[in-house]
Amino acid sequence: HLVCPMNTSPFVDPNKPSQEIWEEFSMSFTPAVRDVVDFAKGIPGFCDLPEHDQVSLLKAGTFEVLMVRFASLFNVVERTVTFLSGKRYSLDTLRSLGAGELLNSMCEFSEKLALLGLDSDEMSFFTAVVLVSADRSGIQDLDSVEALQDKLIRGLRNLVMQNHGEESATTFTKLLLKLPELRSLNNMHSEELLSFKVHP
Ligand code: HEM
Numbered sequence: 001h002l003v004c005p006m007n008t009s010p011f012v013d014p015n016k017p018s019q020e021i022w023e024e025f026s027m028s029f030t031p032a033v034r035d036v037v038d039f040a041k042g043i044p045g046f047c048d049l050p051e052h053d054q055v056s057l058l059k060a061g062t063f064e065v066l067m068v069r070f071a072s073l074f075n076v077v078e079r080t081v082t083f084l085s086g087k088r089y090s091l092d093t094l095r096s097l098g099a100g101e102l103l104n105s106m107c108e109f110s111e112k113l114a115l116l117g118l119d120s121d122e123m124s125f126f127t128a129v130v131l132v133s134a135d136r137s138g139i140q141d142l143d144s145v146e147a148l149q150d151k152l153i154r155g156l157r158n159l160v161m162q163n164h165g166e167e168s169a170t171t172f173t174k175l176l177l178k179l180p181e182l183r184s185l186n187n188m189h190s191e192e193l194l195s196f197k198v199h200p
Contacts, residue, residue, distance in 0.1 A: 001097040007084065008084060009089075032084070065130055068127050072114070076107050105185060157172050
């Protein structure tokens with residue numbers, strides 16, 4: 001099995017060589033990853049960062065951006081996850097195939113994000129903040145990354161303040177509190193990915 005919704009299905013033909021499984025899986029998730037790179041290039045100021053830092057932020061942050069973009073694949077009410085092929089599987093099925101705590105945490109994240117009721121502009125600002133807030137280890141020009149982050153956070157705050165009435169301040173705070181949650185999902189997910197690579 002390969003219980004990641006970025007695949008087309010959690011079921012894998014047991015007779016298929018693992019290289020082929022990876023190739024098919026990559027074909028499924030590569031367009032989504034490419035969209036994140038294009039999105040990054042469109043963030044005003046991102047392309048002015050040193051190329052090395054652009055790569056580091058993308059490496060560290062792509063999963064987190066995808067998690068936000070694809071949060072709606074997790075349907076907590078119906079207890080299902082939709083894979084990139086469009087096929088839906090119940091949480092119970094995915095659990096029986098080996099998914100665990102991480103799946104629960106992602107469902108919870110998605111449910112709470114949806115409750116904030118962001119529109120598409122806010123979502124896009126938030127994902128820009130997520131990307132420039134990615135793990136800073138190995139960043140060369142920290143000052144520029146921080147300056148860009150400040151600019152994006154101010155933009156996100158202005159938008160949220162315009163759109164959420166009395167809830168504005170709490171909505172903005174809750175959004176910022178999503179950043180450490182995303183980091184933790186990223187770390188847990190990297191472990192799943194690594195252990196899958198070791199014993200596919
Ligand atoms: C698990 C790869 C992005 C959600 C996994 C596994 C791999 C993987 C190899 C382990 C599968 C197994 O042991 O059966 C990737 C790659 C990604 C990616 C290469 C980059 C594009 C994402 C995103 C999400 C996600 C963006 C959420 C929207 C999950 C879930 C699991 C998982 C829910 C199962 C967790 C569990 O076992 O509890 N992923 N993934 N993945 N991934 Fe991904």
